[in-house]
Amino acid sequence: MSQLQTMLLGVVAGLAILLGPPLARPLLSARATARVFLTAFTGGLLVFMLWHVLYRAFVPLNGALLRFYDDMDDSTDVWTFSALFLGGLLVGYGILIWIDASTRAKGAVPPFDAGTTSSPSLQDQWGPGAGGGSVATHTFTQARPTASRPDTGRLAMSTAIAVGLHNLCEGLGIGNNGAYGWIAITTMLVVAVVFQNVVAGFALAAPFVTGPERAGGGRLTMLALIAGVPTILGTYLGWLVSDIGLDHDMVDTAMQAVAGGAILCVLLSMFTEVVKLGHRTALQLGLLTGLTVAFFGEILLMAGSGA
Helix, strand or coil: CCHHHHHHHHHHHHHHHHHHHHHHHHHHHCCHHHHHHHHHHHHHHHHHHHHHHHHHHHHHHHHHHHHHHCCCCCCHHHHHHHHHHHHHHHHHHHHHHHHHHHHHHHHCCCCEEEEEEECCCHHHHHCCCCCCCCCCCCCCEEEEECCCCCCHHHHHHHHHHHHHHHHHHHHHHHHHHHHCCCHHHHHHHHHHHHHHHHHHHHHHHHHHHHCCCCCCHHHHHHHHHHHHHHHHHHHHHHHHHHHHCCCHHHHHHHHHHHHHHHHHHHHHHHHHHHHHHCCHHHHHHHHHHHHHHHHHHHHHHHHHHCC
16 A cells, blocks of 8 residues: 555545534534533543543553563663653643633733723712812723633534544544555444544534534635644654654554543543533533443444444
8 A cells, every 4th residue: 555545544534623513513502401411422422532542542551561570671661651641631631721711811801991981070979179279180091891602612622632632542543554565454444433533523513512602614624624634734743653663652652642641631621611500410421422332433443443
């Protein structure tokens, strides 16, 4: 399999996520119960993604531990993979915290906005000549509080970045398998990633389902590109890693851990918002359904990768 063919497969896998948001758009105006269900469904997908990336990040570390316990290797690999695992988690979580804080700072509305209400002058309060003689009339501007901006857009952007980091890792697998010429495995892996990305496209619309903001097609498309294009980049990097002989396990551990930290940050924000909406039955059913769909997607992924 040539590099061009592998890259084309990566493009198909990455851009498949564009199909998800249009399918979810009709739910933006659905009943509250359906909207909670979709958000919880997205949460279930992300919970499974979190397990998936952390498991894959831990596998090389587990292998290093086994070799160390069997006296087949020293502790260098154990410390290296541990640093990559924990460092990746902190980086992924910190990236989204930093992006969220920067967005808040740039788009924040001042807590007090200058209004037109003026305080009465001394003459208005005490009558002419108050204060002994001619007193100048001073007008003071009274500040009034303004409402803060909703967090819907920031949560949607964080979700797109987290899914994008996950797709970057999937792209590494596509590029790596393509570089070794494993055509059947690479093709099945792409099919699995396409399925995952179409379903993950729902996650991009979920914040707008339960939040006060509504998103148009252009905004959802932009979020889908942020989430999907990293698959293409990961495909190129996966081919490059195999071509120049870098340690694939170290690269994969670091990237999977970064994705895990980002997904964890999104999950905490998402569930903090959705539990406020009530509808516990819809919340629980949506979470279970999301986990189930992601489970069958993982079966396809494992069959495609030969795991």
